[in-house]
Amino acid sequence: MTTVAPKSVDPEVDAIRHHYEVSNDFYRLLLGPSMMYSGGYWEAGEDLNAALDEAQYRKLDKFAELAGVSPATGRVLDIGCGWGTMLNRLTTVHGAGQAVGLTLSRTQEAFIAGLDNPRITTLVQSWADxxxxxxxxxxxxxxxxxxxxxxxxxxxPPKERTKRYRFFFQQVAGALNPGAKFVLHTMTAEALPMTRGLLDDLKFLQRSEFEGCHIPHLSELSAAAEGLFEIDEVVNERESFAMACRAWLVLLAERRDEAVALEGEEVVSRFERYLDIFAYTLEDKFFNNFRVTITRR
Ligand SMILES: C[S@@+](CC[C@H](N)C(=O)[O-])C[C@H]1O[C@@H](n2cnc3c(N)ncnc32)[C@H](O)[C@@H]1O
Structure with a gap:
């Protein structure tokens, strides 16, 4: 079962830990060896689950290429670094000198320490600080x-959210050398009419799994980055995340008994419901998953 220290004083930090401090053994079972919790790049005709890890590494390699990471690269930053797969790949496959990851999850920090990669530093710290x-x-x-x-x-409120996105891009810009690339994968929401069923599902996401989570609109992000970054490329890769959610659902179904033994029925049912909601809302084009590549001015 999950073993974590007492609650922090910040409800936003607790909301993140509610989801990300479920045990590493559970996440291993859910995500498979690549331990990536995001969209992957499948090629046409590939089997969803047989190619899951390959699809994740392919995505990471593409991101590294877009950012121009090579053995000549000194320092790289991964904001919201999960279990450190990108940090590891940037240093071991692409040759980056030092990789720093930010996460709020202490169980992820422990997992990354287990990778035993001296080029990686993990900070349990918010991007905002x-x-x-x-x-x-x-x-x-x-x-x-x-x-x-x-x-x-x-x-x-919407105005404050806009300021917060601006602050995010200011923070990233402040950490980068001029000319450095920032590659972002993020879900965004379309302003589409909602059905009652969808509203119920979005409420579940907000109340039970990702309290306070806001899926941005693309326009909020482009306005927030203006003047700090030049936009190189924006690509909608909605299916990359929908397919990953479907692949994780298959893994969870295959080893459901083990998952329940690790975390209990309530947690497993919550994950099944939320993954299905993300998969179908992406498939129905309610959410997108944009890859955004921008350059620090
Ligand atoms: C969906 S996971 C993605 C992890 C990883 N990038 C991947 O693709 O597998 C989101 C990550 O964001 C981190 N996170 C959430 N809020 C954060 C914050 N305020 N500052 C830094 N990291 C945060 C979580 O701890 C988690 O590692």
Whole structure:
């Protein structure tokens, strides 16, 4: 079962830990060896589950390529780094010198420590509080892979949310060297009419799984980045995340008894419901999953 320290003083931190401090053994079972909790790049004709890990690594390699990471790259930053797969890949496959990951999850930090990679530093710290000490700590590339959805609270009024997204891009810009690339994967929401069933499902997501989570609109993000970054490319990769959710549902179904033994029926049922909601809302084009590549001015 999950073993975590007492609650923090910040309800937003507790909301993240509610989801991300379910045990690493459970996440291993759910996500498979690649331990990526985001969309993957499947090729036509590939089997969803047989190719899950390959699809995840392919995505990471594409992101590294878009950011120009090579053995000449000094420091890279992954904001919302999960279990460290991208940090590990950037340093071991792409040759980056040092990789720093930010997460709020102490169980993820423990998992990354187990990778035993001396080029990785994990900080259990929010993006909002993180600052480089001086220019020598600035990064040559940054990534944020399906984590921004957690960064701005849905409890804020729209104007305050806009300011918070602006603050996010200011924080990233402040950590990057001029000319450095920032590659972001994020779900966004379309302003489409809702059915009662969809409203119920969105309420479930907000109340039971991802309290305060706000899925942004693309326009909020482009306005927030203006003047700080130049936009290189924006691609809607909705199916990348829908397919990943479907693949995790298959893994969970195959090993459901073990999952229940680890975390209990309530947690497993919650995960089944939320993954299905994300899969179908992406498939129905209510949500998108954008890959955004931008350059620090
Ligand atoms: C869906 S997971 C994605 C993890 C990883 N990028 C991946 O693709 O597998 C979201 C991550 O964001 C982190 N996170 C949530 N809120 C955060 C915050 N305020 N500051 C830093 N990390 C945060 C969580 O701890 C988690 O690691």
């Amino acid at each position: 993180y600052k480089v000490a001086d220019d020598s700590e600035k990064y040559d590339a940054a990534f944020c892979i399906n984590a921004l959805e957690h960064f701005v609270s849905s409890n804020l």
